[in-house]
Amino acid sequence: MTKLNTAKVNEVREVLSNYIDGINAITVLRERVQTAMEKVIDPAKVKIILDKKADIDILETSELISFFRVIFSQIKDDNFNPDNFIIEENKPKARSAKTANGKKEYKAIHNNNVFHPKFKDKFLSEHRVNGKPYAEETKRVAIALFGKVGKIENYYKKDVYEFDNNQFEEVLMSLKATTLRSLQNSISTLEQYIDFAIKEGRVPKDIGNIASRYNSSEVIDPFLDKKAEENMIFTKEEIDALSGYAENVQDGVILSLIFDGVSHKRKFLELRKIRIQDVDMDDLVINVPALVDEDSGEELPPRQVPISIHTRSLIKEAMKEDMKYISIGGKTRRSYKVAESDFILRGLRDNFQIKWENVHQRIIRIAKTEGYDYLNATNISYSGQIHYARELMKGGMPIDEVCDEIVKRFNLNETESKSAQFYLKQRIEKANQILGKI
Template sequence: MSNKNAPNQIYQDNIFNEQVKNRFMEEISDDSKGPYERIFIRSSLVEASLNRDMYDFNIKEIENVLFHLKPKTAAASKSNISIISSYIDWAIEEGYRSNTINPMRYQFDNWAEKFLDDNIKLFYSKMEIDEIVSRCRNAQDAVIISLLFYGASGREVSELRNLRTSDVSLETSEVILTDDKDGQTRIIKVPSECITLIKQADMQTEYYKRNGHINPNSRNTKEVSQLIETGYVIKPAKTKTVHIEQVNTHLIYARLSTISEMFVLENFTVKNIQRSGMLYHAKEILERDGKLEKEQYLEICEQFGVGKVNNNGYESYNWHPMKEYINIDMIKQIYNENNLS
């Protein structure tokens, strides 16, 4: 194919030279685009600094991108390499790359292991959570993150899925949570911003797909889906399947997965959001009481519905394993609080 003049470089919506990359992704199904978009968002920082599209990088510059992607496993690293290599192959075929040799083809078999990141991010500070929530186009997504961070849990996140507006007290900022495991209810207090998100989520009638970033070249360019009123705060989108009750667990995980992909977040899972909330709650208690001992851990267990174990004939919170990741050292690390004792 004859050479073409590359179009003007674009740095928009966190993707460098977006028009070219969208052309490359035209043949990729919508369900498979997530990893490609994640890589292109990350690579944009390197591309912008060099003012060149990645398809024109030399091997050292490509390695810079691969390090920047911070893969946690060899399989993830190999996937990153495969996607970038296929993009460069496509650019050569389309005449974008000035050098018609793909430098990634001549690397050793264990090359992928070079880019593994040992510093796994598991916890998010309150400031980071607040920023993520503020970037959510859908209150339906934001409320999931907020409720998990402030204490909602239950079997298969049922305390989230079972929440109705009638379970929320605007005056006291208290929320009644119901667990599918035993049908038991409990009451937790949450900040006013969480209550506001619950109200906004309940009022939302349209859901913005992919946080409002639908590829214009996608076969389905409809930006929003209608939400179905079910009586619950978390609502499903209108599909061929009729929903009359609460959403399933898969919907919660799918919405978090989309936010994780769109915002390029590491390990942004139900468990890690909840544990991040526990860590923040522990920080608040430590600042209040000046210590983090059994009494304080039990208070965290109460807020987050930690499971109980049978101890000599009576049930008690299983708080000891929590100390492994909820402790003063971790609080200092996440919040840079060197004055905590």
């Protein structure tokens, strides 16, 4: 049974009242909204609410969610995003099975939010990109996306490949993407999935692929979460404060390492593999060793990452032999012995090397404790790129040379250097609008 967040509902009552006044002032808009609502809500209730003779309290929970969904689909105002008003129940998270070689295998059928999970698993197993199947990590990301889209698919009782423009745009809004690239990646996955559905005969060819209509930055820019942009950029002072005053230095050092340029990609591979002997304390450099991607088997060459004095001090603290890790759950506070090894990031007790999932959880822990909703590995890395780029530009370095340096420092040229430079320039320009010109 859906649980309603009444506090969130109360927050939008005044805005909702103003909106109803607005639609009543335009006959065509009133008719369109009323017609859409009457398809999913008792028409008598719809009329007296729009006539302002009764409040939304007369609606059942499911009707109220439908009410907000219609408004959201019409005006694309995130205040009325139906997901805002639903209290999530504790559902099992996406699980994975082990393959014969011991690696994880992700399945859409293990995520309760995915709509038509068996067909989506068929897509994930049979689809090819440049002749190659999806890697398990790519499947994991795609299943997470399908889970988000599934909430809307379940409401409309149809798959995303059957959506019209309004419904697909509702999907784009609900993703709350904060960067153009992340939204483009999500649309690309949906486009590939819908192409697969067309190939399988699920969609008439004359209808085409709804996602293909959203293939330019100008078209999809309105669906970005603009309110998040300023909160996505963290200054070095903020990261230093968050990392320096973290409950556990083993948590805090993660933020500083990512901010300085250690890669968070490939399941935090670099972060998990660097050892104390890789750190040149005098020259303030981490000599990242040659590594092998645990999923793809790709060999990665060694490289160097400059670090700040603050990061060096955190590394020294994190490597103390008597290190304890504080865990707080509700009113319970427990202290655990950090495993002894030469890895900078370690697990507890006998786990001498930290798991990638634990790195992610430690960042979330700081974000929740300190109230930083947008604190995640990607935004920390982006913030570091912006900080060091602006520092180089202050010294008079041309933007193209700056991008070359940042691409190298943050190891951004994993796929194609020109693409990395293009998106880096975009981030710098956007940051300059927010932080001010250099």
